[in-house]
Amino acid sequence: MTTPSESHPRHRLDDLLHAPIRFSIIATLGGADNAEFSFVRDTIEVSDSVLSKQVSTLEAAGYVKVKKGYVGKRPRTWLSLTPSGRAAFEKHLEALREIANS
Template sequence: MTAPIEGNHPRHGLDEVIHAPVRFSIVATLAAADKAEFAFVRDTVEVSDSVLSRQVATLEKAGYVAVTKGYVGKRPRTWLALTAGGRAAFADHCRALRAIAGETT
Protein backbone atom coordinates (compact mmCIF):
# COMPACT_ATOMS: atom_id res chain seq x y z
CA MET A 1 0.00 0.00 0.00
CA THR A 2 1.39 3.40 -0.92
CA ALA A 3 1.14 6.55 1.13
CA PRO A 4 -1.02 9.37 -0.22
CA ILE A 5 0.92 11.93 -2.18
CA GLU A 6 0.84 15.42 -0.69
CA GLY A 7 1.36 17.98 -3.41
CA ASN A 8 0.69 21.54 -4.30
CA HIS A 9 -2.92 21.09 -5.39
CA PRO A 10 -5.11 23.77 -3.78
CA ARG A 11 -7.38 21.11 -2.25
CA HIS A 12 -4.73 20.71 0.44
CA GLY A 13 -5.71 24.20 1.60
CA LEU A 14 -9.31 23.20 2.30
CA ASP A 15 -10.27 23.09 5.95
CA GLU A 16 -12.13 19.87 6.78
CA VAL A 17 -13.94 21.51 9.70
CA ILE A 18 -15.27 24.38 7.59
CA HIS A 19 -15.84 22.39 4.39
CA ALA A 20 -19.06 20.66 5.54
CA PRO A 21 -21.95 22.55 3.87
CA VAL A 22 -23.80 23.57 7.03
CA ARG A 23 -20.62 24.65 8.83
CA PHE A 24 -19.47 26.54 5.73
CA SER A 25 -22.83 28.36 5.69
CA ILE A 26 -22.56 29.19 9.40
CA VAL A 27 -19.03 30.54 9.06
CA ALA A 28 -19.96 32.54 5.94
CA THR A 29 -22.89 34.09 7.79
CA LEU A 30 -20.72 34.99 10.77
CA ALA A 31 -17.96 36.38 8.54
CA ALA A 32 -20.32 39.17 7.50
CA ALA A 33 -20.71 40.52 11.05
CA ASP A 34 -18.92 40.97 14.36
CA LYS A 35 -21.48 38.71 16.03
CA ALA A 36 -24.95 37.32 15.35
CA GLU A 37 -27.78 35.95 17.45
CA PHE A 38 -28.24 32.19 17.38
CA ALA A 39 -31.78 32.55 16.00
CA PHE A 40 -30.60 34.79 13.15
CA VAL A 41 -27.95 32.26 12.10
CA ARG A 42 -30.45 29.39 12.43
CA ASP A 43 -32.96 31.15 10.20
CA THR A 44 -30.35 32.32 7.69
CA VAL A 45 -28.79 28.87 7.30
CA GLU A 46 -32.24 27.22 7.44
CA VAL A 47 -31.48 24.50 9.99
CA SER A 48 -33.06 23.40 13.25
CA ASP A 49 -31.83 24.50 16.67
CA SER A 50 -30.32 21.07 17.31
CA VAL A 51 -28.45 20.96 14.00
CA LEU A 52 -27.07 24.46 14.54
CA SER A 53 -26.05 23.60 18.11
CA ARG A 54 -24.13 20.50 17.00
CA GLN A 55 -22.36 22.29 14.17
CA VAL A 56 -21.50 25.30 16.34
CA ALA A 57 -20.07 22.93 18.97
CA THR A 58 -17.75 21.48 16.31
CA LEU A 59 -16.67 24.96 15.20
CA GLU A 60 -16.19 26.05 18.81
CA LYS A 61 -14.07 22.98 19.58
CA ALA A 62 -11.86 23.87 16.59
CA GLY A 63 -11.47 27.39 17.99
CA TYR A 64 -13.30 29.00 15.07
CA VAL A 65 -16.44 30.26 16.85
CA ALA A 66 -16.98 31.92 20.22
CA VAL A 67 -20.34 31.47 21.94
CA THR A 68 -21.59 34.12 24.36
CA LYS A 69 -24.75 33.81 26.44
CA GLY A 70 -26.63 36.68 28.00
CA TYR A 71 -29.97 38.39 28.31
CA VAL A 72 -31.89 41.01 26.41
CA GLY A 73 -34.29 42.22 29.06
CA LYS A 74 -35.46 39.02 30.69
CA ARG A 75 -35.02 36.87 27.60
CA PRO A 76 -31.97 34.63 27.29
CA ARG A 77 -29.93 35.06 24.12
CA THR A 78 -26.97 33.30 22.56
CA TRP A 79 -24.56 35.16 20.30
CA LEU A 80 -22.09 33.58 17.91
CA ALA A 81 -18.94 35.20 16.58
CA LEU A 82 -15.97 34.09 14.53
CA THR A 83 -12.68 34.15 16.38
CA ALA A 84 -9.61 35.65 14.71
CA GLY A 85 -8.53 32.08 13.95
CA GLY A 86 -11.95 31.34 12.48
CA ARG A 87 -11.78 34.38 10.20
CA ALA A 88 -8.30 33.40 9.03
CA ALA A 89 -9.34 29.78 8.44
CA PHE A 90 -12.40 30.92 6.46
CA ALA A 91 -10.29 33.27 4.33
CA ASP A 92 -7.78 30.47 3.64
CA HIS A 93 -10.58 28.03 2.81
CA CYS A 94 -12.19 30.50 0.39
CA ARG A 95 -8.81 31.16 -1.21
CA ALA A 96 -8.36 27.40 -1.76
CA LEU A 97 -11.85 27.12 -3.28
CA ARG A 98 -11.11 29.99 -5.67
CA ALA A 99 -7.80 28.37 -6.65
CA ILE A 100 -9.54 25.06 -7.34
CA ALA A 101 -12.14 26.88 -9.44
CA GLY A 102 -9.34 28.50 -11.41
CA GLU A 103 -9.78 32.03 -10.14
CA THR A 104 -6.70 34.02 -9.24
CA THR A 105 -8.29 36.67 -7.01
Protein backbone atom coordinates in the same frame (compact mmCIF):
# COMPACT_ATOMS: atom_id res chain seq x y z
CA MET B 1 10.15 16.80 -2.11
CA THR B 2 6.61 17.88 -2.96
CA THR B 3 4.72 15.65 -5.34
CA PRO B 4 2.38 17.29 -7.87
CA SER B 5 -0.71 16.08 -5.96
CA GLU B 6 0.49 17.77 -2.73
CA SER B 7 0.65 21.15 -4.41
CA HIS B 8 -3.00 21.09 -5.51
CA PRO B 9 -5.07 23.74 -3.67
CA ARG B 10 -7.49 21.09 -2.39
CA HIS B 11 -4.84 20.14 0.18
CA ARG B 12 -5.39 23.56 1.78
CA LEU B 13 -9.14 23.08 2.21
CA ASP B 14 -10.16 22.96 5.86
CA ASP B 15 -12.01 19.71 6.61
CA LEU B 16 -14.09 21.44 9.29
CA LEU B 17 -15.26 24.06 6.83
CA HIS B 18 -15.82 21.64 3.99
CA ALA B 19 -19.12 20.50 5.54
CA PRO B 20 -21.94 22.61 4.02
CA ILE B 21 -23.62 23.58 7.29
CA ARG B 22 -20.38 24.58 9.02
CA PHE B 23 -19.31 26.49 5.89
CA SER B 24 -22.66 28.32 5.92
CA ILE B 25 -22.29 29.21 9.60
CA ILE B 26 -18.80 30.61 9.10
CA ALA B 27 -19.85 32.49 5.94
CA THR B 28 -22.81 34.04 7.77
CA LEU B 29 -20.62 35.10 10.69
CA GLY B 30 -17.93 36.41 8.35
CA GLY B 31 -20.02 39.43 7.48
CA ALA B 32 -20.68 40.60 11.03
CA ASP B 33 -18.98 41.20 14.36
CA ASN B 34 -21.52 38.85 15.95
CA ALA B 35 -24.94 37.43 15.23
CA GLU B 36 -27.77 36.05 17.30
CA PHE B 37 -28.19 32.29 17.25
CA SER B 38 -31.71 32.63 15.86
CA PHE B 39 -30.52 34.86 13.01
CA VAL B 40 -27.89 32.30 11.96
CA ARG B 41 -30.40 29.45 12.30
CA ASP B 42 -32.95 31.20 10.10
CA THR B 43 -30.36 32.39 7.59
CA ILE B 44 -28.91 28.94 6.94
CA GLU B 45 -32.27 27.19 7.37
CA VAL B 46 -31.48 24.54 9.98
CA SER B 47 -33.04 23.49 13.27
CA ASP B 48 -31.80 24.65 16.67
CA SER B 49 -30.31 21.24 17.41
CA VAL B 50 -28.42 21.02 14.09
CA LEU B 51 -27.02 24.52 14.52
CA SER B 52 -26.10 23.87 18.13
CA LYS B 53 -24.19 20.70 17.27
CA GLN B 54 -22.26 22.33 14.44
CA VAL B 55 -21.49 25.45 16.49
CA SER B 56 -20.13 23.21 19.26
CA THR B 57 -17.78 21.59 16.74
CA LEU B 58 -16.60 24.99 15.48
CA GLU B 59 -16.24 26.29 19.04
CA ALA B 60 -14.12 23.28 20.04
CA ALA B 61 -11.85 24.01 17.05
CA GLY B 62 -11.49 27.61 18.20
CA TYR B 63 -13.26 29.04 15.14
CA VAL B 64 -16.41 30.38 16.81
CA LYS B 65 -17.00 32.15 20.11
CA VAL B 66 -20.33 31.64 21.88
CA LYS B 67 -21.59 34.31 24.26
CA LYS B 68 -24.72 33.86 26.34
CA GLY B 69 -26.66 36.65 27.97
CA TYR B 70 -30.05 38.24 28.36
CA VAL B 71 -32.10 40.84 26.57
CA GLY B 72 -34.51 41.85 29.30
CA LYS B 73 -35.49 38.58 30.89
CA ARG B 74 -35.07 36.54 27.71
CA PRO B 75 -31.94 34.42 27.30
CA ARG B 76 -29.96 35.01 24.10
CA THR B 77 -26.94 33.42 22.45
CA TRP B 78 -24.58 35.36 20.19
CA LEU B 79 -22.04 33.81 17.86
CA SER B 80 -18.91 35.39 16.45
CA LEU B 81 -15.84 34.33 14.52
CA THR B 82 -12.56 34.19 16.38
CA PRO B 83 -9.45 35.55 14.67
CA SER B 84 -8.36 31.96 13.91
CA GLY B 85 -11.82 31.18 12.53
CA ARG B 86 -11.68 34.20 10.25
CA ALA B 87 -8.17 33.24 9.07
CA ALA B 88 -9.24 29.63 8.43
CA PHE B 89 -12.25 30.83 6.44
CA GLU B 90 -10.09 33.14 4.32
CA LYS B 91 -7.59 30.35 3.60
CA HIS B 92 -10.42 27.98 2.73
CA LEU B 93 -11.97 30.53 0.35
CA GLU B 94 -8.59 31.18 -1.25
CA ALA B 95 -8.14 27.46 -1.93
CA LEU B 96 -11.66 27.23 -3.38
CA ARG B 97 -10.96 30.18 -5.68
CA GLU B 98 -7.70 28.58 -6.86
CA ILE B 99 -9.53 25.34 -7.61
CA ALA B 100 -12.32 27.16 -9.47
CA ASN B 101 -9.86 29.22 -11.51
CA SER B 102 -7.51 26.39 -12.46
